Amino acid sequence: MSSNSNNDLGKFLRDYAEWEVNALLWISLITITYLLLNKVVNLLRLWNHARKIPGPPSSSFYGHSRLLSRQRVTEVLAESHEKYGSVVKLWLCPTKLLVSVKEPGLIKEMLLKAEDKLPLTGKAFHLAFGQSSLFASSFDKVQKIRESLAVELNGRLLERENIYYTKIVDSVMERIYEIMGKGSIDCRMASQQMAFTMLGATIFGDAFLAWSHATIYEELLMTIAKDACFWASYRVTPFWKRGFWRYHHLCTKLKCLTQDIVLQCRRNCKLFCNIDQSSHNETVNAGLEAALGGPSCSDALKPDNVLSLELNGHLNVKEEPCGNIMGVMFHGCLTTAGLVGNILERLATHQEIQDKIYSEIIMARNGSVKEGEIRVDKILLLLATVYESARLLPAGPLLQRCSLKDDLTLKNGVTIPAGAVLVVPVQLVQMDKRSWGSDAKQFNPYRFLSETGSQSDQAYSTSFAGATDEHVDPGKGSFVLNNPNDNAAFLPFGSGSRACIGQKFIIQGVATLFASLLELYEIRLQPGSENNPKPTMDNCVFQLLPSPNIIFVRRNN
Numbered sequence: 001m002s003s004n005s006n007n008d009l010g011k012f013l014r015d016y017a018e019w020e021v022n023a024l025l026w027i028s029l030i031t032i033t034y035l036l037l038n039k040v041v042n043l044l045r046l047w048n049h050a051r052k053i054p055g056p057p058s059s060s061f062y063g064h065s066r067l068l069s070r071q072r073v074t075e076v077l078a079e080s081h082e083k084y085g086s087v088v089k090l091w092l093c094p095t096k097l098l099v100s101v102k103e104p105g106l107i108k109e110m111l112l113k114a115e116d117k118l119p120l121t122g123k124a125f126h127l128a129f130g131q132s133s134l135f136a137s138s139f140d141k142v143q144k145i146r147e148s149l150a151v152e153l154n155g156r157l158l159e160r161e162n163i164y165y166t167k168i169v170d171s172v173m174e175r176i177y178e179i180m181g182k183g184s185i186d187c188r189m190a191s192q193q194m195a196f197t198m199l200g201a202t203i204f205g206d207a208f209l210a211w212s213h214a215t216i217y218e219e220l221l222m223t224i225a226k227d228a229c230f231w232a233s234y235r236v237t238p239f240w241k242r243g244f245w246r247y248h249h250l251c252t253k254l255k256c257l258t259q260d261i262v263l264q265c266r267r268n269c270k271l272f273c274n275i276d277q278s279s280h281n282e283t284v285n286a287g288l289e290a291a292l293g294g295p296s297c298s299d300a301l302k303p304d305n306v307l308s309l310e311l312n313g314h315l316n317v318k319e320e321p322c323g324n325i326m327g328v329m330f331h332g333c334l335t336t337a338g339l340v341g342n343i344l345e346r347l348a349t350h351q352e353i354q355d356k357i358y359s360e361i362i363m364a365r366n367g368s369v370k371e372g373e374i375r376v377d378k379i380l381l382l383l384a385t386v387y388e389s390a391r392l393l394p395a396g397p398l399l400q401r402c403s404l405k406d407d408l409t410l411k412n413g414v415t416i417p418a419g420a421v422l423v424v425p426v427q428l429v430q431m432d433k434r435s436w437g438s439d440a441k442q443f444n445p446y447r448f449l450s451e452t453g454s455q456s457d458q459a460y461s462t463s464f465a466g467a468t469d470e471h472v473d474p475g476k477g478s479f480v481l482n483n484p485n486d487n488a489a490f491l492p493f494g495s496g497s498r499a500c501i502g503q504k505f506i507i508q509g510v511a512t513l514f515a516s517l518l519e520l521y522e523i524r525l526q527p528g529s530e531n532n533p534k535p536t537m538d539n540c541v542f543q544l545l546p547s548p549n550i551i552f553v554r555r556n557n
């Protein structure tokens, strides 16, 4: 009797186990089928929507990727827009659609509606600096911290004094003379120095100017910048490659050095100093040791609190300490160096504009109420030169966006499917004759100045189309600076929901830096380098040739 009941129980358990396994297999099968079907449906939707967007036919399975590997993307887009209109598509592979928008009105609409960034951008920052919210791809993650950073930067704009920039110029010139002593200096090197010092001093305060590791920090940042996108482009992070570990080691060094300067900055209590010091008494020695090749850095110190607490306490515990600070230094230094380099080169090659700016600076200095103050908002030609340099050489050839969840319908009726790579060929747009007049490809800062009284809406639409210095003399005071953002084709800082937060801050900062620099120094091409090649246009694309050597000549005043 009992052996029978044992057998029944055993059979029941076996049947039950079999039933459980079967149920599990069915659930897995249904889930996988659902996921696959979902992918197929999404793919069919993508192909269906893409059919209605004009673009060159793709002759192979790989779409236009072969064409893009042979020709620069801006050239391909220039030809395609010429032929197919303001919205064109290219296939990067059968599942990846690229849509380019070139008409300024549509660009504005698209950049407002497409709130996400391409996952690659977020991945490059994540891989280099760990998890941080400021440069993540999804808009939901960045929204709050964007607002806080904007408030923070605008506050900083109000409190910055010229004396501060004089200190930065002194520090930069000391280093530049050191380099010039060993040989000549090219625009790129000088601009890197200026951008790095300006941003470092802004973020970390005076402590940064006296920091003994500043040079190593700058070199590390630039080395990481060269490789960041390469390593992020791997679908699976290549842990098996030695090169990757070398890169990773550099990122760790940068992290530790950032912790060191954050600690020094707290000690000096210059920036972000309203945080509760008592919770951050830990020493950073371990971090510094690691940066210089010793053991790994201290976890106890959470320097990102410096930024995050300051930014209204949006600290996410999962975030990497210092991740946002490193992200800002990385993006800010690279982009600012590009802009400063272009201004240096333009001023060195346009002495007449430099002389006029110098007169404006002296007038602004004489007219200032407070001693030692120069109001950059009075130095119109300098600000116009900053805008024009940003227009002619944007930070990158493309602005990139995507809408991860929803399809986008533009006012011209085109629907762009969710997940498509959206781009704006910013070089083409910023040199388009229809937006900038017949001299669109030339350096003419006067296009950003117009006579007072000509600021009606109608005048605005034409005011960017190449005024000349014969008509505009900022010294006479009857001219005003146009707001560059009134021209939808002005996009060096992007536009819309993910536009650069640093635009106002950096324009004012760079202008103040140049005002302090030009007051003391004249920028000239090094004798003999006048005939060196200059940036030239080739099929609508600027060729970046070796940057010219320049010298800084101290004025006699």
Ligand code: HEM
Binding pocket: 111, 117, 134, 135, 136, 142, 146, 153, 328, 331, 332, 335, 336, 337, 339, 395, 399, 400, 491, 492, 493, 494, 495, 496, 497, 498, 499, 500, 501, 502, 503, 506
């Ligand atoms: C000359 C200097 C700079 C240039 C040319 C520049 C340009 C840009 C561009 C083109 C974008 C993408 C915009 C878009 O997709 O619409 C961007 C994003 C951003 N910029 Fe800048 N930038 C500069 C300096 C700075 C500085 C100094 C800061 C901060 C201190 C900053 C903070 C940011 C942030 C946080 C974003 C990301 C916004 C987001 O993803 O939501 N930028 N910048």
